[in-house]
């Protein structure tokens with residue numbers, strides 16, 4: 609299983625340190641073999657995470673240069689960062705990233721050998737049009753994306769489920785993940801209002817290989833609880 613905590617624009621450097629201490633101790637005390645990834649804000653990056661991967665929520669696809677306000681490869685390398693989130697719906701819909709820009713990021717960071725957690729997902733009005741419209745919408749989010757890239761993790765996050773407390777039904781998640789499984793062998797994560805109460809049941813679904821969690825992962829203890837639920841499922845899913 610792969611469990612990701614995306615802090616978004618939350619937590620200070622000090623709060624992130626305290627959080628990492630709890631999660632790292634939990635992972636080592638319980639010999640966790642699942643992949644745990646934390647995406648803190650840039651300001652809270654540290655040099656030496658131990659048993660948890662640290663990724664960035666964004667990055668500018670150049671080595672360095674005149675790009676005011678951006679963080680490029682050279683700055684990420686200084687912190688040993690090799691994991692990045694690309695295509696998150698907040699970057700698409702709030703920050704206005706186009707598919708072309710997203711694909712350029714994907715190409716650049718894939719060339720650099722990054723582990724890429726690539727996000728796709730539909731707004732509510734598309735979901736209401738049915739499965740075919742939904743898949744056609746998601747297909748557009750694959751334009752310029754190499755779904756055979758070896759260090760790809762694909763996260764399905766319905767936009768209307770992010771931070772709202774709403775989730776698709778389990779059968780809807782399975783239907784969508786089944787369709788994504790036909791397109792790629794990459795691990796498939798579900799994201800959107802995952803919390804302690806539903807994480808286990810979502811991770812148990814067919815073709816769900818982990819979760820990408822926002823608000824509910826801001827509590828280190830809750831995130832550890834979700835990791836513990838994944839460990840229980842590993843035996844059942846034969847991982």
Ligand SMILES: O=C[C@H](O)COP(=O)(O)O
Pocket residue numbers: 614765769770771772799800801802820821822823824
């Ligand atoms: O990156 C995480 C997702 O956007 C999910 O956020 P959420 O768990 O707060 O709904």
